[in-house]
Amino acid sequence: MPEIFINGHSVQAADNQSVLEAARAGGHFIPYFCWHPKLSVAGNCRICVVQVEGRSWVEIACNMPVSEGLRVFTDSDLVKAHRKAVMQFLTLNHPVDCGICDKAGECSLQDYHYAYNGSPSVSREPKVRSTKFHDLSERILLDNERCILCSRCVRFTHEISKSSALGIKHRGDESLVRASEDGALDRDPYSDNVIDICPVGALLSRPFLYKARVWYLTSTPSVCPGCARGCTVKIWHRKPAWHLKALDPGQNASIARVTPLENPAVNGPWICNKGRDLAKILERPRAEEAMLKGTPVALPAAIDAARRLLGAAKRPVALVSSWGSNEELAAFKSALGGRLTAFVKEDCVPEPGERLEDDLLIRADKNPNTTTARALFAPLPGPAEPAFDGETDLVLVWGEGFAFTRLPPKAKIIFLNAYLQPENGHADVFFPVSVQTERHGHYTNFQGAVSAFEPCFARKPGVVDAVTVFAALAAGKAERP
Numbered sequence: 016m017p018e019i020f021i022n023g024h025s026v027q028a029a030d031n032q033s034v035l036e037a038a039r040a041g042g043h044f045i046p047y048f049c050w051h052p053k054l055s056v057a058g059n060c061r062i063c064v065v066q067v068e069g070r071s072w073v074e075i076a077c078n079m080p081v082s083e084g085l086r087v088f089t090d091s092d093l094v095k096a097h098r099k100a101v102m103q104f105l106t107l108n109h110p111v112d113c114g115i116c117d118k119a120g121e122c123s124l125q126d127y128h129y130a131y132n133g134s135p136s137v138s139r140e141p142k143v144r145s146t147k148f149h150d151l152s153e154r155i156l157l158d159n160e161r162c163i164l165c166s167r168c169v170r171f172t173h174e175i176s177k178s179s180a181l182g183i184k185h186r187g188d189e190s191l192v193r194a195s196e197d198g199a200l201d202r203d204p205y206s207d208n209v210i211d212i213c214p215v216g217a218l219l220s221r222p223f224l225y226k227a228r229v230w231y232l233t234s235t236p237s238v239c240p241g242c243a244r245g246c247t248v249k250i251w252h253r254k255p256a257w258h259l260k261a262l263d264p265g266q267n268a269s270i271a272r273v274t275p276l277e278n279p280a281v282n283g284p285w286i287c288n289k290g291r292d293l294a295k296i297l298e299r300p301r302a303e304e305a306m307l308k309g310t311p312v313a314l315p316a317a318i319d320a321a322r323r324l325l326g327a328a329k330r331p332v333a334l335v336s337s338w339g340s341n342e343e344l345a346a347f348k349s350a351l352g353g354r355l356t357a358f359v360k361e362d363c364v365p366e367p368g369e370r371l372e373d374d375l376l377i378r379a380d381k382n383p384n385t386t387t388a389r390a391l392f393a394p395l396p397g398p399a400e401p402a403f404d405g406e407t408d409l410v411l412v413w414g415e416g417f418a419f420t421r422l423p424p425k426a427k428i429i430f431l432n433a434y435l436q437p438e439n440g441h442a443d444v445f446f447p448v449s450v451q452t453e454r455h456g457h458y459t460n461f462q463g464a465v466s467a468f469e470p471c472f473a474r475k476p477g478v479v480d481a482v483t484v485f486a487a488l489a490a491g492k493a494e495r496p
């Protein structure tokens with residue numbers, strides 16, 4: 016545990032730390048572009064320079080090992096002069112694009128310019144032009160004029176996602192980040208992490224391009240339900256103060272983008288592209304009306320009908336959702352667990368072409384809460400040991416993923432689902448239920464880590480929380496006759 020001194024303040028460093036890492040851990044800020052805590056050290060941007068006591072030159076802190084008694088200065092006149100020179104160099108050919116750049120508001124180059132340079136350009140030469148809006152992949156655009164060649168994106172694909180999809184070709188001011196021509200970036204399910212780690216606005220998300228200035232948005236902590244990893248995410252949506260009045264008001268209650276919510280216990284700083292595309296899952300057309308055999312009814316009428324069916328049933332079975340939250344699953348158990356024989360079903364299975372599993376994040380189970388569901392209820396038996404017998408006269412189906420053709424033909428059906436699907440109209444009683452962006456809850460991932468999600472949008476009119484339905488059915492004294 017070497018003790019080092021940063022600007023005269025004692026910092027207890029860990030063995031093998033760099034000065035940059037020890038400084039960060041000790042609460043001292045040293046700027047960086049190319050360094051990233053999860054990537055190898057490249058040492059190419061030079062913004063992290065510090066001065067060791069007694070030396071008349073500067074050195075980069077990201078590649079300087081700590082040693083007992085080392086004394087460094089992060090704010091000497093020499094350091095300030097070098098940082099300013101580095102910023103002038105990095106912005107020499109950088110376009111003044113901030114007004115139209117999606118990274119504006121989250122850009123280290125912009126922030127460091129004001130912190131460490133702040134002066135107008137001293138160059139009288141025209142800027143070197145480069146490729147704008149280069150198609151790096153189906154999901155990512157690259158603006159080479161904005162790229163500062165930090166190589167973070169390249170290292171990510173070599174060291175983290177292991178697709179080796181990116182490289183830098185040519186030399187000097189001809190250098191260009193480019194994707195390998197075999198389409199590896201398109202096949203990399205983690206590709207969009209390079210957009211987050213690009214310190215400037217060079218890598219652009221095609222779905223998010225020009226969708227919103229980031230200062231119009233706020234984020235809500237959530238959990239990706241795309242697989243049993245349960246990565247923690249930030250769901251970005253418009254701040255109430257910036258709600259649109261003139262344009263489509265649906266934009267005020269829609270997901271603008273999804274980014275990782277760093278979580279060392281679950282996903283570190285990464286998520287996969289399926290997590291970025293949560294809007295495709297959670298913003299499918301919604302069911303908003305309760306129904307009896309396809310005929311819309313008010314919610315109390317649906318509850319009455321479901322109570323009657325449940326009260327009359329002799330051998331009711333429930334297929335419980337592996338997308339239910341811990342709270343919903345516990346509510347089902349306490350309200351109806353004694354009345355129905357419950358089995359856990361898989362709501363989602365892998366889509367064709369979807370990566371099944373890997374050793375980074377992605378899990379084969381494409382449901383977020385199988386762990387809690389199976390802790391409370393038995394798994395759905397296979398064909399050899401069916402969940403239904405000739406006596407099953409009612410099935411409560413909660414969530415997606417179970418074809419009604421597999422249900423006993425004469426059984427009554429109570430169905431809880433969030434999305435518009437043909438099965439909704441075939442159920443004897445249908446309840447349109449809320450999705451996770453409309454309520455609080457927790458999921459437990461395959462390793463037992465519990466993560467919380469918060470609501471970001473109001474429940475749609477006509478939509479009800481599943482726990483309300485469970486409590487209402489239980490309150491109907493729907494006990495076994």
Ligand code: SF4
Nearest residue numbers: 162163165166168213
């Ligand atoms: S595109 Fe971004 S992450 Fe990649 S080298 Fe350029 S600045 Fe760095």
Ligand code: SF4
Nearest residue numbers: 239241242246287290
């Ligand atoms: S690894 Fe699984 S939980 Fe994480 S973002 Fe991807 S689909 Fe979602």
Ligand code: FES
Nearest residue numbers: 058060061063077
């Ligand atoms: S952060 Fe140290 S050289 Fe880039």
